Amino acid sequence: MTESKINFLKMKNNFKQGRVGLSMVELMITIGVMAIVVSAGFVNLRNFQGKKALSNEADSIVAVLRRAQQNAVGQENASAWGVKFFNQVSGGDYYQVFYGASYAAGTAESIKYLSLGLKFTSPTSGxxxxxxxxKGTGLTNVVTVVIAESKDLSNTKTVSVNALGLAKRDD
Structure with a gap:
C-alpha cells in the first residue's frame, strides 16, 4: 500500500471513531478572534462616521457664509447680511443667518442646528x-469658528473668514 492510501485509511478510521473535527477550545478561540476583528471594524466605522459628519458640517457652514456674503454684495433686501454662531450651555449649538445692521437689529432669515454629536468649541460655551x-462690498471682520465632535474634542474642523469676506475650511 502507498503512504497516501495508508493516511486516507487512518483518517477514515478516525472519522468513524468521531476523532475528526474541531475541539471546543479551537472553536472558542476562533469565535473570540472573530469577535475582536468585528469589534475593531465597528470602532473604525464609528470614527469614520464622526469625521465625515464633522467635515460635512464644516462644508455646510462655509456654504452658508458664502451665501450670506453674496447676499450682502448683491444688496439683497437692501441690507448687510450676517451669520451668528451660538454655543449653548445646554441644548444644541446652532447658527442663524440674518440681514440688517446687526443681529440684534436685524431680521432672522434661517436657523441651522449642528448635527447630533457635534458642538462649537469656538465660540466657547455660553x-x-x-x-x-x-452691504455692497461683502467685507467683514476676521473670524474663526471651530466645531468638534462632542465625544472627542481633539477632532476639530476650523472655518475662517478673512477681512475680504472669503470663507474657507482650514484642514
Missing amino acids: NSTEILFV
Missing part, C-alpha cells in the same frame, strides 16, 4: 460670535 458682511 457665548456667541457674529459675522456681518458689509
